[in-house]
Amino acid sequence: MSDKAVPRVEVSVGDVHGSQLVIGDHNTIQTPEGTEVTFLQVGERPVPKLRPLPISRRPSAAEILGREDELALIASAVAAEPVQVYAEDGAGKSCLLKFAAHRAPDAAEGVVFEAVRHRSFDEVQGALYGAFWECDIPFIPAAAQMADFLGDREALVVLDDCGLDRDEVETLLDGLPRCTIVLASETRTLWSRGTARGLGELDRVAAVGLLERQLGHTFDPEERAAAEALVARIGGHPQSLVETAALVEDGRASLRELANDPSALKRFDPAALTDSQKRILAILAALDGAPLGTEHVSALAGDPEAEKSLQELERRGWVKSGSPRYRSVRELPPEAGAPLDREIAKPLLGQLSAWCRESGACAVAEEAEAIERTLELGAEAERWEETLALSLAAERGLLVAGAWSSCRRVLQTGLRAAGAIGNRSAAAFLLHQLGSQALCLGDEAGAQASLGEALYIREELQEHEGAELTRHNLRQLGGGGGSGPNGGGGSGPWRPRAGIALAALAVVAGIVGALLLSGGTGKNTANTSPNPSTHSTTTTTHPTTTTTTETTTPPTTTTTPVTTGGGKPTIVIASPEDGATLEGDGTTTASFKCTPADGSEHTTCEGTVDGVPIETGDSLPRRTGHHTLRVTAIDDNGEGAVETAGYEVKAPAPPPHPDETPPDINIISPVGKYEQGARVVAEYECTDTESEPVTCDGDLDKGATVDTKTPGSRSFSVTAVDSAGQDETKTVEYEVISPG
Secondary structure (H helix, E strand, O other): OOOOOOOOOOOOOOOOOOOEEEEOOEEEEEEOOEEEEEEOOOOOOOOOEEOOOOEEEOOOOOOOOOOHHHHHHHHOOEOOEOEEEEOOOOOOHHHHHHHHHHHOOOOOOEEEEEEOOOOOHHHHHHHHHHHHEEOOOOEEOOHHHHHHHHOOOOOEEEEEOOOOOHHHHHHHHHHOOOOEEEEEEOOOOOOOOOEEEEOOOOOHHHHHHHHHHHHOOOOOHHHHHHHHHHHHHHOOOHHHHHHHHHHHHOOOOOHHHHHHOOOHHHHOOHHHOOHHHHHHHHHHHHOOOOOEEHHHHHHHHOOOOHHHHHHHHHHOOOEEEEOOEEEEOOOOOHHHOOOOHHHHHHHHHHHHHHHHHHOOHHHHHHOHHHHHHHHHHHHHOOOHHHHHHHHHHHHHHHHHOOOHHHHHHHHHHHHHHHHHHOOHHHHHHHHHHHHHHHHHOOOHHHHHHHHHHHHHHHHHOOOHHHHHHHHHHHOOOOOOOOOOOOOOOOOOOOOOOOOOHHHHHHHHHHHHOOHHHHOOOOOOOOOOOOOOOOEEEEEEEOOOOEEEEEEEOOOOOOOOOEEOOOOOOEEEEEEOOOOEEEEOOOOOEOEEEEEOOOOOOOEEEEEEEOOEEEOOOOEOOOOOEEEEEEEEEEEOOOOEEEEEEEEEEEOOOOOOOOOOOOOEEEEEEOOEEEEOOOOOEOEEEEEOOOOOOEEEEEOOOOOOEOOOOOOEEEEEEEEEEEOOOOEEEEEEEEEEEOOO
């Protein structure tokens, strides 16, 4: 990459500039240079007050058929006996919980219903805190403080789409000992207490009733008989019944026809979709299940009537709503001609970036899942500038809204993008934000490392205001103190605290080489960069402060695996080997371990590649060029160590000539004409001369009996897919005729 100057990316996010949020014992103010964090002294923390009781955060009314046993189970829940219902998507979990929560009698302190799809444990706790408490100053307790605010509450808490794992559910229950908890999830995560029950299909009566409700009229005897036969064939899965009713309502099949031949190919035929609906489905499919707001779908699809299209697609079973957001539940087949993910990435990045800059923090947090997936698409397509722009536009809203986990992932993706295009100013900003968040959440080692790197880059770039802000935040480590000009820590130059100074300085020293944050070549492009085995002093003068930082970087060991030792933590980097050359199209995982020195029981062990955090077991970045895995260890005695392993990635070999030939399908039977009642079995085969093996699926399994009970014309289809992903569908017609 060239050494041309990269302009600094300005950040503007809706209403969060100048906004205040107290996180635990830390006051944060959003500024153009990043988050300013100040440690609060005793008595300065805001004092929240309980909202008026009883709380009533109930969902809108939902309609439900059957489920009497499950409703009775939910009604039996008490504080010591939580209840969980679990099932696959489309089984009716949300309707069940909404119905139960809407009609539940008030508990001592009310009812709280929350849809918590894809929320982390901290974010779920934060949502529950916000349901019960309010404060004149925006305030979110730190994780260790949550028990003070939730431990005495006595409400019915209903959590829909809860994705917390088993241990997190246990911790959540421990933190709400007086609340009655009801959960819905895709898999069972409640084990040690209460009752967990899988949500089965609707019984026959309820299933037929659901078909009646969807079609808007009471069945006559003939329709009811056909509906009962259909339910007997396809079962009582609610979503399947809703989709089947849509076929009948659209006039594409009758209940009687579906009862005799409930063909999935008919049910989800993409030929019945409009071009606008196909564009909408392609956009949602690219997001891989992440829900997207209707306004974004409308803008991206160029369809002002997108809301109506989405409602129609939900009725047919293509999407699912979490109003006002929709997510894809079924992908379009390639023959539908929808745009590819890489073609959708650019408009998605642009739409969400512009919207985040104009939207409030809460709105940005509600679109967090779509924002994260869009950033992944941007990285996969290597649209680094647009990816960086969205990261910068979204991160502050997520921070102010308390969406910690999402904010961290967005910052990390932005840091990766900044490294790819060599934008060191943006990288410094993102490192400052990562460090500020870590500081507020009690991760002092992570805060020290990220803020230290940010400070070095900002001083190198002579970004004086940004450097002073980062220096201010560093002074808050360990509880701040003093009465310096910025509210804490004194006015002198920042120096790492004793014990972790070596680790912090070694991290800073690594930035001197610039690595991939300055262009991705592995060559030293900084103005001042000490030789890896020398001692150097760099002095940077600012308008109000002079900072002298002494850096000592030990020589890189040549043994494999790379280790350091002595009275400090020991780091072993087993993969990649220092100096290794890797294939550009291969897969190699990072493998490293940190061991505390004698007299210490614990050590943090954090790695970065291209400035982006990476854990042992993660796949290493495969972009062509030089990369460095940097591992930092800090033990509980405050001793630190840093080790690196550099590797080269060479360009991948050109891909082999792709197989563009679809498989061949030979349908032997049924074809032609058959007498009514004749015994006919399905026979067919699928072959491909270039890409074996081939999957071969027909309307009926091979050897299954073909329906010849009634006269009439029929169709029979077979779909084949080869190992290269090429697919083909062949349909033949056959006729059943009356005897004689």
